[in-house]
Amino acid sequence: MDAASVVFTIGGMQITSTVVTTWGLMLLFALGCRLATHRLSVDQPGLLQTALEGSVLSIKAAIDGVLPGRDDMLLPFIGTLWLFVAAANLTGLVPGLHSPTADLSTTAALAFIVFLSVHWFGIRSAGPKAYLGHYLTPSPVLLPFHLLGELSRTLALAVRLFGNIMSLEMAALLVLLVAGLLVPVPVLMLHIIEALVQAYIFGTLALIYIAGGMQSREAADSRQTQPTSDKKGSAP
C-alpha cells in the first residue's frame, strides 16, 4: 500500500493521490457550501442552515474563548483547518481512498502554513519589532531555544497528525486482513473518533500558537509598564 502513489504527471510534476483526494475534498466543500448557502433565510432558517450557523458559531466561540475579540479575523483560517483536517482524516473510511493527512507531505504543508500564519498574525497584531523582539525575552541568550521551539513544535504538529492517521489506517487494514470483513468495524468507529479528535487537536494547537504570537505585544507592553509602576511604587 502506497499512500502517496503518483496518479499522473503534469509537465514533469508528479500529481499524487493525496493531491487528487484533496482536490476532490475541495470540490465537495465548494459545491456543498455553495448549495447550502445558496438560499439562506434570515427569518426561517432550515435544518441545514441551522446546522451551518451552529457550526460557524461554535468555531467562533472556540476562537473567542482563546483570543477574545479576534474571532472574526481568525475564523477563516482556523475554521478551514478544522474542517479540512477533519474531512481529510475521515476520507480514509471510504473504501479505495486514503486520508490526505496520512501523507507526511500534507501534514508538513499544513504545519508549515501554521508556522507561517503564527508569524503573519503575530506581526499583524504586534508589529515586526515587537513581535520579533519577544524572541529575545527574557534574555537574548534564549533566542536559540525559541527558534528550536518553533521548529520542534511545527515538526511535532506535522508528525503527530501524520502518525496518528497513518497508524489508524494501517491498523484498520491489518485487522481487515487478519480478522475478516466485519471485525474492523469497531476499529473504524475508533477511527472516526480519532479523526475528529486529531482535527480538533491540530486546529486548537494552531490557534494556541497563533494566540501566543499575537499576545507577544501584550507581553512586551506589560514588561515595559512594569518598571514604571515599580518606580512609582518605590517613590518616597
Add this chain to the structure above:
Amino acid sequence: MELNWTTFVLEIINFLALLWLLKRFLYRPVLQILAARQAGIEQQLASARDSEARATAMQQQFASRLADWEQEKAAERRRFDAELATEKERQLAKLGKELAAERERSAAQDANRLATQRRQLAGEASVQARQFASALLGRLAGPELEGRLVQLFIAELDALPEEQLAEVRAGLDGQGQGVVSTAFELPAAQRQQVSAAVASRLAPQLALEFRVDPALLSGARLSLGAWRLDFSLAGELAFFPEAASRGQRQQP
C-alpha cells in the same frame, strides 16, 4: 514516510484555495445572515424599547392627565357646591320674600275682609238704628215736637255763618221764592217767626210758601232753589245712611 515536495507545495496551494473557497461560500454568507439576523433583532429590540418608552410616556401622560382631571373634577365639584349653596340661599330668600308678600297679601285680604265685615255691620247697625229711630221718632212725632223743632230751626238759621248766608243771598240775587215744608200745619205765630227769621237773615223781600209734607215726620225744611236748610226728623233720619257711608269711607 517520505516527503514529496511537489505534494507539499500543491497541498499548501490547495489549502489556501480551500481557505478562499470556504471564506467565499461558507463563512461570509453565514456571517452575513447572522449579522442581518442580529441587526433585525437589535432593530426589534430598539423598536420594543421605543414602544416601551412611548408606552411609559403615555402612561405617565395618562396619569398626569388623570390627576389633572381629578383636580378639575374637585374644583368643578367645589364650584358646583358653591353655586348650589348660592342658588339655595337665593331660592330661600326668594321664597322668604314670596312668603312675606303672601303673608302681607293675606293680611291685607284679612284686613279688607274685616273692614268689609265692619262696613256691613256698620251698615246693618245704621239700618237698624234708623229703623229703630224712625219707629221711635215716628211715634214721638206731633205738633208739639214740631213746634220745638221749628224753634231749633230758627236758632239754627240764626247760627249759620255769615259767609254761607252771603252765598245763599248771592244765589237769590234779591228775588225768588222760598218754600217752608212742615209735617203738620204750622200755626200762624210760628209762620211769622219763621218769616221774620228768614227775612232778617237772608232777604227781606223773599216770598215764603208754607207747605205740609208728612214725609218729614216732624220739623221744618227751607228750600231756596238748590239750597236747603233741613231740620226735620226725616232729614235727621236720613243722616244714618250718610253717616254709615262716611264711616265706611273713613275705615282703613
